[in-house]
Amino acid sequence: MNIGTKINSVGKTNAVCDLGLTAQGVSLRSVSKKYGSFVAVENLNLDIPAGDYCCLLGPSGCGKTTTLRMIAGHEDVTSGDVLIGDRHVNNLPPAKRDTAMMFQNYALFPHKTVWQNVDFGLKMRKIPQSDRRTRVGEMLELIGLSHLAERKPVQLSGGQQQRVALARALVTRPKVLLLDEPLSALDETLRLRMRGELRKIQKQFGMTFIQVTHGVDEAFALSDQIVVMNHGHIEQVATPAEVFRTPASQFVAKFMGDQNIFTGKVINCIADTNSDLIELDVKGIGSLFCRGYGAVIGNEAACSIRADLVELEPYSAATSIPSTKQNHISVRITAVELTGYVTRVSLMAEKTGQELLYKVRTDDWHNSSLQEGQLIILRWSADDCIFLAH
């Protein structure tokens, strides 16, 4: 068993390290978890293909961690089935599931050295001493911490601790790696770097990674597939690009942020070549047009437009006529926030008081002559506006 490369050079070569790592998929079939009368996770169905990087994304209390812990075997399933590969694992203890978990704050054993921490899983599995030495050595080499093998966890930096936790999880050759908010304990700079390292390692070994996170950026950056969860059920399962471009529900749109959402009643639905053109009557604003499917006339629904897909134009009473191509509303600029490449302009709908957002390239903003307090028209294409049935 030779290590082809170290993490640092993974990007440049496709050499696959022979650390005995292979991947398996995970399936949840009607999985529920109840604590007394409290339902943490309800009737979850999910297929995570082998070799995928999958993020369970949602606010705290949405059931994402419970789901991860049920896959790991640290939490019993109230009903339903957990499958890893094609094995039914409901009744297997964590160590027999071919999964390994990386805990939030890592849970490195503080009384053991880095070497002993990584070695622990092999020792418990009664791997022969000589094999253990080779495998721990290789793993420490891989994470670039061979020189710190005799240190105790508290003597390591946050990033080093994270790598040890990763090594400890990988050394037992799991088919699925489960990560519980692995980056939340790190500061901003380190978080970005370790995020890149996690993705590299996952690609390098082609392993299945399932990660819990409440960070939208993190999920977008890492995932092949994002599972957005809320109140114990799944709101959307899609690639990051799909979640970004076509959020499936008001919750997903709100949770991602930087979306302008309007709620109203469906008053018209015109079948079209691509998708239905739907007219929404929004209280205080009037008709807004958006595109989507599944609209039922008379139902309460919503539409959402990304803050980077709206435009501003000078105010004039004549332009505020609804059309099936363009939506217009009059807004007032309430605050301007420069964040670097992008400037975030806070707006308030003149008639309803609803807070809205406009994202614009900072250079473009500087070339415009718009100012705080000014009354203007916010305009966007009906084709960009997403219909949200619920």
Added chain:
Amino acid sequence: MSKKRPLSFYLLAAFFGLFVLFLYGPFSAIFLLSLQGPEGQLTFPMRGFSFYWLGEVFQQQRVGDFVSAFQRSFLLGLLVMAITVALSVLAGMAFRSKFWGSNLIFYLTISSLIVPSILVSLGIGIVFSLLGIDNQWYSSALAGHLTWTLPFAFLIMVGVFNRFNPSYEEASRDLGANDSQTFWQILLPLIAPSLIGVGLFGFTLSYDEFTRTSLISGENNTLPLEIFGMTTNVTTPALYALGTLTTAFSFLLIGVAVAAFQLLSHRQEG
């Protein structure tokens, strides 16, 4: 650094000084009087300076046997310590999860601390004679001490386990360890520093316990009973020397415990 301190600092410092004097004053008097010359008396002024009376303690006293009383109390303390640590860890583990009647047991255990010590002593004496067991320092007195140390140690362990992060055990199980391996290799080393505290607590509570032993020590006195006996009979500074020696022993014990605590904590910090 030469910032002027407000008047309140000096007032509070003086108050703290008084507090320290209040704590150690009485003992300092005993300590000084135990270092008198051979002609020393029970009161000030001191007559000469020597270690004569400290040596005298180890001679066979006319009215008391300090050395064997000390041995008994020391052994009893160790016994109480070992049982207290073992049982409080087990009880603490049990109380990490709710079980039927756990609240009742918890409150019964804690409220047992307010039963007057002398009644506990009396009760144990009665029950032991009912059962036909001899009252001895290693039987009835041991039981009496445990009624005192166990509830305290139990309370401490419940606190220790409350703060214990269960993800260490989950990580251990995740890596393939069974329950016993997880207990011995992960949980026990991690709570070891707290166990030293519990152990020291158990030992000292037993070592200087008087009331709970008073009626049930049997024919042989523990050290506190022996010293109490001497106060009425011994009329030389040997009594003070005894106080100095037992206090020195207590300090030594604390030193050992602190050293052990440091060592165990150090093992976690590398």
